[in-house]
Structure formats: C-alpha cells, structure tokens
Amino acid sequence: MKTTWPNEAKYDIDAALIIEMYRSMLRIREFEEKVAELLEMGEIRCPTHLYIGQEGVAVGVCSALRKDDYVFGNHRSHGHYLAKGGDMAKLMAELYCKATGCSKGRGGSMHIIAPEVGVLGTVPMVASTIPIAVGSALASVLKGIDRISVTFFGDGATEEGLFHESLNFASLKKLPVVFICENNFYSSHLPLHERRSLDSIYMFGLPYGIPSKRIDGNDVLAVYFAMREAVKHARKGEGPTLLECRTYRWRGHVGPKWDLDVGIRDKAELDYWMSRCPIKTLERRIVNDGLLSYEDCTNIKREVKQEVEKCVDFARQSPEPSEDDLLKHVFIDRRDS
Amino acid sequence: MRRISYAKAINEACHQLMEHDPRVIILGQGVNNPWYVGTTAIGLYNRFGPSRVIDPPISENGMNGVAIGAALAGLKPIVIHPRLDFLLMGLEQLVNEAANWAYVFGGQIGVQLVVRGIINRGGEQGAQHSQALQAFFMHVPGLKVVMPSNPRDAKGLLVSAINDGNPVIYIEDRWLYHETGEVPEELYEVPIGKGVILRRGRDVTIVATSYMVKVCLDAAAKLHEVGIDVEVIDIRSLKPLDDDLICSSITKTGKLIIADAAWKTGGVAAEIAARVVEKAFAALKAPIMRVTLPDAPAPSNKLQEKVYYPTADTVVKAVNQLLSASE
Numbered sequence: 173m174k175t176t177w178p179n180e181a182k183y184d185i186d187a188a189l190i191i192e193m194y195r196s197m198l199r200i201r202e203f204e205e206k207v208a209e210l211l212e213m214g215e216i217r218c219p220t221h222l223y224i225g226q227e228g229v230a231v232g233v234c235s236a237l238r239k240d241d242y243v244f245g246n247h248r249s250h251g252h253y254l255a256k257g258g259d260m261a262k263l264m265a266e267l268y269c270k271a272t273g274c275s276k277g278r279g280g281s282m283h284i285i286a287p288e289v290g291v292l293g294t295v296p297m298v299a300s301t302i303p304i305a306v307g308s309a310l311a312s313v314l315k316g317i318d319r320i321s322v323t324f325f326g327d328g329a330t331e332e333g334l335f336h337e338s339l340n341f342a343s344l345k346k347l348p349v350v351f352i353c354e355n356n357f358y359s360s361h362l363p364l365h366e367r368r369s370l371d372s373i374y375m376f377g378l379p380y381g382i383p384s385k386r387i388d389g390n391d392v393l394a395v396y397f398a399m400r401e402a403v404k405h406a407r408k409g410e411g412p413t414l415l416e417c418r419t420y421r422w423r424g425h426v427g428p429k430w431d432l433d434v435g436i437r438d439k440a441e442l443d444y445w446m447s448r449c450p451i452k453t454l455e456r457r458i459v460n461d462g463l464l465s466y467e468d469c470t471n472i473k474r475e476v477k478q479e480v481e482k483c484v485d486f487a488r489q490s491p492e493p494s495e496d497d498l499l500k501h502v503f504i505d506r507r508d509s
Numbered sequence: 510m511r512r513i514s515y516a517k518a519i520n521e522a523c524h525q526l527m528e529h530d531p532r533v534i535i536l537g538q539g540v541n542n543p544w545y546v547g548t549t550a551i552g553l554y555n556r557f558g559p560s561r562v563i564d565p566p567i568s569e570n571g572m573n574g575v576a577i578g579a580a581l582a583g584l585k586p587i588v589i590h591p592r593l594d595f596l597l598m599g600l601e602q603l604v605n606e607a608a609n610w611a612y613v614f615g616g617q618i619g620v621q622l623v624v625r626g627i628i629n630r631g632g633e634q635g636a637q638h639s640q641a642l643q644a645f646f647m648h649v650p651g652l653k654v655v656m657p658s659n660p661r662d663a664k665g666l667l668v669s670a671i672n673d674g675n676p677v678i679y680i681e682d683r684w685l686y687h688e689t690g691e692v693p694e695e696l697y698e699v700p701i702g703k704g705v706i707l708r709r710g711r712d713v714t715i716v717a718t719s720y721m722v723k724v725c726l727d728a729a730a731k732l733h734e735v736g737i738d739v740e741v742i743d744i745r746s747l748k749p750l751d752d753d754l755i756c757s758s759i760t761k762t763g764k765l766i767i768a769d770a771a772w773k774t775g776g777v778a779a780e781i782a783a784r785v786v787e788k789a790f791a792a793l794k795a796p797i798m799r800v801t802l803p804d805a806p807a808p809s810n811k812l813q814e815k816v817y818y819p820t821a822d823t824v825v826k827a828v829n830q831l832l833s834a835s836e
Contacts, residue, residue, distance in 0.1 A: 287618060334571055340566055
C-alpha cells in the first residue's frame with residue numbers, strides 16, 4: 173500500500189515503511205525505559221545517556237539508509253544502533269559489560285558497535301566521530317562504492333573545531349557524508365542560549381557550501397524525507413548535507429533522572445516536549461490515516477516489550493569477560509600485506 | 510648494493526607501497542609541494558593523483574580523524590605532519606580514537622594507520638618547530654612508535670608500519686634526511702619491536718634512538734681509538750620495546766647509557782632505564798646515565814643550539830664519566 177504523507181504529492185512513501193518506523197521508535201523507547209529502570213536498580217552501572225524523546229531522529233535518518241551505509245555515533249547512541257539494525261540483546265549485554273555484549277564488555281553504553289549493519293562505532297568524545305565518518309566516506313569514493321556515511325552529534329559538538337574541519341574537508345572533496353546534528357538544546361547541563369548568541373546551527377553548512385536544513389526532529393517523517401534527499405544527493409556524488417534536527421531529551425544528561433530538581437530546566441519546557449512525543453505523534457497519524465488500529469499499535473507494543481525482556485534475560489545470564497583477557501585487543505593481530 | 514638517502518628511502522617506500530596496494534593513500538600538508546616534507550613526497554602526487562595523494566586544508570585533528578575513518582572503512586592511510594609540533598593539534602584523534610578503537614570494541618575492528626611526524630630541529634627554528642615528542646606517543650596504550658635511524662630501516666619500518674594493522678607513529682628526524690646507506694630495491698619489512706646491535710663492544714651498552722644512533726656510532730669510533738669498546742643498540746621501535754636485547758647486552762657490559770634527543774623528564778630514556786632496573790638490576794655495575802635534551806624548550810640562537818643538542822663529544826664524555834664512576 174502506498175500513501176501520501178503528509179498530504180503532499182512529493183512525499184510518497186510505502187505504508188509498510190511507516191509502520192516499520194513506528195515499530196523501530198517503539199523498540200528504542202521500550203529498550204531505554206527498561207534501561208532507566210535497570211539503572212535505578214543499580215543493575216546497569218556504566219554511565220548511560222538515554223535517548224528517550226529523540227527517537228524520531230535516529231529512525232528517520234536510518235530508515236533512509238541501506239544496510240551497508242556507515243553510521244557513527246556518540247555517547248547517546250543506543251537509538252542510532254537500534255535504528256540501524258544492531259542486535260538488541262548484544263546491546264543490552266554491553267550495558268551490563270558482559271562478554272556477549274556488542275563490544276565484548278569492553279565498551280559499555282558509550283562504545284557500541286555493529287559492523288554487520290554498518291555501525292562502525294560510537295564514542296563519548298564530543299565531535300570526535302565527525303571526521304571519522306568523513307574518512308569512511310572518502311574510502312567509499314576511492315573504492316568506487318556508492319555507500320554513504322552518517323555521523324550523529326549533538327548541538328554541543330558544533331562548538332568543536334573538529335566539526336568545522338570536517339565540514340570544510342567533506343565539502344571540498346564532495347564526500348558522501350550526511351552530518352546529523354541532534355539539537356536537543358543542552359550540552360550536558362548548559363542550555364544552547366548560554367553557549368551561542370544565535371540559535372542558528374543549520375547555517376553552519378552555508379559558509380562551507382553545504383546544503384543545510386533545519387528539521388523538526390520529533391517528526392520522524394520530516395526527518396526521513398529530508399534524509400532521503402540528502403542520501404540521494406550524496407549517492408550522486410554531489411557531496412555532503414547538514415541536517416539540524418531539533419528535538420529534546422526527556423531525561424537528564426546522564427542516568428535515569430529527569431534533571432528537574434537541580435535547576436537545569438523547568439517542568440513546563442519538558443511538558444511541552446513530552447506533548448510533542450515523536451512516537452505518539454506518529455501513532456495518531458497512523459491511526460487517523462487507517463494504516464493501523466489502536467489495537468494493532470497495542471499489539472506491537474506488547475511484542476516489543478517481550479523482546480526487551482528477553483534481552484534483559486540474555487544479558488543477566490551472560491558470562492562476565494575473563495580476567496585473563498584484560499590485555500587482549502590493545503593491539504589487533506591482523507596483518508595484511 | 511646501491512646507496513640512497515634516508516629521504517629517498519622513505520619516498521621509494523611510499524611509491525612502492527602505493528603501486529603495490531591501491532588501498533594505500535597519503536594525506537599530508539605539503540605533499541604536493543616540491544620543497545616540503547623533506548623531499549620524501551616527490552613524484553607521488555603526479556604519479557598517483559589527487560584522490561590518493563591529498564594535500565589537505567590545515568586541520569591536523571580533522572585529518573587524523575579522516576585517516577582513521579578511511580582506515581576503518583578498509584584503506585591504509587599514511588598521514589604526514591611535516592612538523593611534529595603540529596601533531597599536537599591532532600593528538601585528540603590519535604590518543605582518544607586511533608589508540609582506543611580496537612580495544613573498546615573488543616578487537617572487532619582496528620585502525621590500520623601510519624602517522625609520519627617529522628622532528629624539524631636545528632637551524633634556529635626555535636621552540637615550536639623543533640620538538641621531539643616520542644615519549645608522548647610511547648605513553649599511550651594502543652599506539653606503536655617507531656624511529657628509524659638509517660635509510661634501510663626507514664624503508665623497511667614504513668612497510669611494516671603500514672602492514673601492521675594498528676596505528677603506528679613513525680617519527681623522522683630531518684637531520685637524517687641526507688644520510689645515505691644501503692637499501693634493497695624491493696619491498697621488505699623491518700620488524701616492529703626489534704632493536705638491533707649496530708656495533709659490538711664489551712665496556713658500555715649505549716641504547717640510542719633516531720639521530721642519536723649516528724651520534725653514538727661516531728662517539729663509539731672515537732672511544733675505540735682510546736681503547737674503549739662500546740656496544741651501540743639502535744632500538745628502532747619504542748613501542749613495543751625490545752627489552753630483551755637491551756637486558757642481554759647489559760648482562761655483558763654491566764653499564765648503560767641511553768641517548769635520546771628529547772627531554773629528560775618522563776622521557777623515553779627514563780622508561781628504558783626503569784625497565785632495565787626492573788629486569789636486569791643485578792647485572793648493573795654502575796648507575797644508568799641518560800644523554801638527552803635538557804628540560805627546556807629549544808633555543809633559536811645558533812650558539813645556544815650547540816649546547817642544547819648532544820653531540821658525539823657529549824656521549825664520549827658520558828662514557829668516560831660512567832667508566833670512571835664504576836672503577
């Protein structure tokens with residue numbers, strides 16, 4: 173079934189894909205709500221940055237990508253990993269720092285990877301995967317492959333020199349990379365207006381000659397359509413795009429708390445953004461458009477919850493990494509002459 | 510065998526590596542500039558074109574990151590920083606990212622990368638164009654560090670570095686560029702992690718790095734004339750470090766001088782000394798001595814430069830001091 177959405181002829185999209193996006197956002201939400209619980213319980217102990225509220229960005233972006241396209245993330249990347257198709261059980265096990273984790277228990281929440289679906293790594297250093305994504309795009313060009321690279325970073329990363337160095341080089345060499353800024357208006361505790369005199373992140377592309385757009389990051393379809401254009405542009409060899417996706421994290425910078433009690437932000441602001449929940453918004457539209465009934469939605473939620481529970485069981489039952497392996501992997505053995 | 514210069518050996522290695530493997534690319538400021546990077550990049554741009562030989566904008570950290578990303582996606586990049594001092598701007602990517610990547614992801618993916626940094630000292634260049642920062646890199650788990658001292662090793666270590674599978678910091682000294690030596694024409698490897706005894710002797714072991722190897726060999730020749738035979742080890746690779754070679758030499762001589770043309774405190778010489786004390790203390794018959802730079806930035810003035818940089822005479826003096834102290 174094909175549908176037009178949102179009521180504009182240029183936005184044609186497969187209904188099955190819309191439902192897939194809905195499910196994908198739910199998977200991230202349910203996973204993270206569970207992680208919040210496990211953090212409160214002290215079962216997960218590594219520093220964990222929750223993505224709740226931002227699901228529209230990861231899912232909108234990754235739905236426009238192929239499996240072999242590369243994705244690089246940051247400290248808040250569970251959503252990117254799951255949206256790109258990373259294995260949920262391995263992610264949960266990694267949060268427990270278990271041997272079965274996606275990084276074999278070495279990474280924890282901030283260093284996750286799923287090379288089999290193109291997630292080549294996430295790191296907590298702000299802006300640090302931006303040039304790395306650009307380098308992977310350079311490799312695609314040299315190999316003559318039409319694979320593209322995506323880097324997810326927050327608004328704070330645009331304050332780093334690396335962001336600007338990367339935009340300049342990617343534009344100069346017309347590299348197939350899409351820069352996704354998830355502007356959630358906070359870098360750690362500090363709001364955007366205390367860090368920039370203008371709220372104008374998307375304009376950073378312009379002096380480098382990069383097409384740039386500001387998008388409602390809580391509208392998964394708006395993100396998807398913008399990303400689809402960016403992907404088309406990149407695959408044709410026309411170079412990078414910068415997308416500023418405006419969104420909001422419901423929880424605090426790190427951990428399960430809400431940051432309301434410490435004077436960082438106020439309840440009215442959070443309430444506003446919660447009323448614009450990307451999942452509820454899509455759900456309403458899906459039901460209104462007759463793609464699914466509320467009952468169908470409830471069934472999907474139940475399935476997703478069960479999937480998450482299974483992942484927790486898997487993580488709990490998984491073995492710890494061996495102490496003997498402590499020094500393994502400082503260097504890899506691969507030699508390739 | 511034919512003799513070529515150190516610079517020519519590096520240049521030849523780059524040509525042959527790029528010819529041999531389409532995955533090898535070069536990123537470096539000045540690679541398309543005939544008088545820059547010590548002539549080591551001559552001909553590469555014209556031969557392999559702008560897609561494989563990239564003269565990038567001035568963005569050290571960004572370019573290190575680009576090289577890391579290219580490596581993760583299957584290329585074998587060589588990044589050149591014509592002055593090691595500028596590499597400080599790119600440390601974040603090398604230390605946080607390149608060095609950690611394999612480990613934090615459980616060995617599933619590695620950064621097959623060579624970073625060439627050039628020590629540009631002397632000639633009244635002053636403090637910020639002269640620094641020898643090998644100890645910084647040696648300190649970081651996940652980075653390998655090599656410092657070839659002669660043309661043969663310069664070629665062979667570059668080949669090993671690019672085939673290694675891990676990030677390798679390859680440090681050159683511009684004072685070596687005109688040194689000549691025998692270099693095989695084909696591609697060959699000099700193993701990373703292995704030092705070599707360049708001169709055998711029974712009285713004192715001298716472990717040297719990079720240009721100090723030449724200085725110490727000159728000193729050894731002078732000392733030989735007065736009947737003192739020193740053993741000179743070119744350690745070649747700082748990480749991994751060939752402790753065994755050093756310790757077995759100490760077992761023979763009982764005395765050690767370490768010569769590294771970088772700062773003394775927290776430096777390469779300090780690390781080597783510590784390892785010898787840990788592993789071969791009983792063999793030592795005298796305190797270990799270090800011949801290094803003083804803990805001061807490099808001066809610009811020519812006269813002061815002469816005092817700042819150790820020479821063969823500095824080494825001779827150190828040997829004499831050590832021998833008289835242990836008598």
